[in-house]
Amino acid sequence: MQDFDIIIIGAGPAGAGAAVTARKKGLSVALIDKAAFPRAKLCGGLVTGRCAGHLKEVFDLDLIPGLFEPRRNFEFHLGEQDLGRLDDVPPVYLTMRWDFDRLLHARALRAGAQDFSGRRVETIDPGNDSITLDGDETLRYRVLIGADGVQSIVAKSLFGRAFDPEKVGFALEIEAPSETPDDSTPLRIDFAAAEWGYGWSFPKSRATTVGLGGLHTHNSDMAAHLSAYRQKLDLPEGKTVKGHFLPFGEAKKRPGRGNVLLAGDAAGFVDPLTGEGIGYAIQSGAMAAETGARAIREGRPILAESYYRAATRPIRADIAQARMLRPLMFSRRLQPFFARSFAASRSLKRAYMDLLAGDIGYPVVLMRVLGRLPAVALRHLRARSGQV
Ligand SMILES: Cc1cc2nc3c(=O)[nH]c(=O)nc-3n(C[C@H](O)[C@H](O)[C@H](O)COP(=O)(O)OP(=O)(O)OC[C@H]3O[C@@H](n4cnc5c(N)ncnc54)[C@H](O)[C@@H]3O)c2cc1C
Structure with missing residues (x-):
């Protein structure tokens, strides 16, 4: 059995941000993900300015050309109504999660986190501060960070379910062909493409990510909305459609319990209007590591959640x-x-x-x-x- 100061389940933006921050504090870190990296993650890949700030602060990562494509123009629609364009706004960036998450994961390993990628967490035993991986390997922690996304098994182990099905969002996406966009190619937002949600078309060099998302309970037939949206954008049928839940503004009031913390999607930290979650994931992952480190330093890991809840108050207020x-x-x-x-x-x-x-x-x-x-x-x- 191996012992770690901090075990992090999930090595997406929240988990990688937590790992880098915990290593800066000199803690021993296990970073676990059921996937081997690079791995696919359904996402529009929109990196906003506020997200870029967290990337710089937590990973010391600049917006490297190639990985991040700047865009300065937007067009907005509501049904058949054209709501107008905005040109030359402060840039936002488009990225591919395949490459983006691989880079963040590599940064976390370079910082000294022990790599448990390609390993699935089977059970969590908060009573014994331990988890079991596939293959029956047991690891012990002083603080556990659940950065394991919207279907979080850490949240399930604390609260009986990962999210409230009445409040969660659901999104569908396809990768459509792209016509060599440049930084003046507009991003398109369609406010009424789904019920209680919106549609998007983000043209990137390798593909145009087209999707729509909205509150799950209001969209019993999201596939029909996507079909209508495709027709509207003149996209051929036949592309592989992928779907994923999105904790669309369903922030948990208690983002953990005792020495178990939830970060990113696992805590429901997603903007309820834009669906943006990468920035909050990085920010909350770093906060979880910081507050966990404080509780460990004080010899009271059990206080981690109360410190973390206070630190994440501004995110919940937002x-x-x-x-x-x-x-x-x-x-x-x-x-x-x-x-x-x-x-x-x-x-x-x-x-x-x-x-x-x-x-x-x-x-x-x-x-x-x-x-x-x-x-x-x-x-x-x-x-x-x-x-x-
Ligand atoms: C269709 C769609 C479009 C989106 N578009 C945008 C966008 O354009 N911009 C934006 O900012 N946000 C967007 N989001 C939201 C964004 O993708 C998430 O908020 C963000 O990925 C959250 O990061 P995370 O690290 O919390 O979780 P994730 O990125 O989901 O990472 C969780 C990790 O945990 C691992 N894991 C899960 N269970 C286990 C287990 N049992 N054992 C081990 N590992 C496990 C998974 O393999 C995964 O790697 C979008 C979401 C969707 C669904």
């Missing part, structure tokens, strides 16, 4: 504020108000881009949006927010 805007962007009743304000206002579109760039937070966006809504829409919004 997500809660974004949820207040969700009915406006996604409910059929309020969408016409949103469409009118959004189409007419360059500053609202700009606020959306500044948010993605990490230059402003949701409180500022909320103020700008609420300031533009007619009283009737505000009343509807008040009545609906908190319900979804």
Whole structure:
């Protein structure tokens, strides 16, 4: 049986971020993933400015050309309605998760994390601070970090289920052909392509990632939405469709228990409007390692969750504020108000881009949006927010 200060289950952005941070603190780290890297991960691969900040801070990673393709132009649609374009906004970046996650994983190993990739965690025994891997190998931890995604077995072991099926999102994606895009090729967002969600088309050098996602309970036939979206974008049928749950703004109030912490998708840290989760994954992974290290240093690993809960409060506050805007962007009743304000206002579109760039937070966006809504829409919004 091997002992580690920190065991991390899941080596995506959250797990790799946790591993690098824990190694900087001089802790022994086991980094486990059931997949061998590189591995596929369903994702649009949009790296926003706020995510880029976390990449730099946690991995000291710059936006290397080739791996990250800058884009400066966006076009927005709602059904048949053209909501306008935004050109020359602060850049966002597109990446392929196959390469991106491989790089982050390699950084974590280079920092000194012990590699357990290609190994599946079979059981978790919080009573004995141990886990069992396939092949019956047992590892012991002082702090365990569950960075094992939306279907987290660590969350299941703590709370009986990984996510609330009433609140989770679901997304479908295809990789369509791409026509050698450059940094002026627009990214396309379609607000009503799915119920309580949206569609996207992100043209990258190797492929155009086309997808749509929304609240699972409101989209009993997501495949039909995708088919309609394909027709709208004039894409041929026949590409392999892949689906994945997305904890679409379902942040857990308690992101762990005692010396067991949940980071990234396992904690539900995904933006409820944009579906963006890579940045929060890196940020929360690093926070889990930092607070875990503090609890270990103090000789009280059991306090890790209380430190971590406090550290991640700003992430949960962000997500809660974004949820207040969700009915406006996604409910059929309020969408016409949103469409009118959004189409007419360059500053609202700009606020959306500044948010993605990490230059402003949701409180500022909320103020700008609420300031533009007619009283009737505000009343509807008040009545609906908190319900979804
Ligand atoms: C269709 C779609 C499009 C998206 N587009 C974007 C986007 O454009 N931009 C963005 O920022 N976010 C996007 N997201 C969200 C983003 O993909 C996630 O928020 C992000 O990957 C979370 O990172 P993570 O490290 O928490 O989890 P993951 O990246 O899911 O990594 C979890 C890891 O845990 C491993 N694992 C799971 N169970 C076990 C086990 N039992 N034993 C060992 N290992 C295990 C898995 O193999 C995996 O490698 C999208 C999501 C979907 C579904």
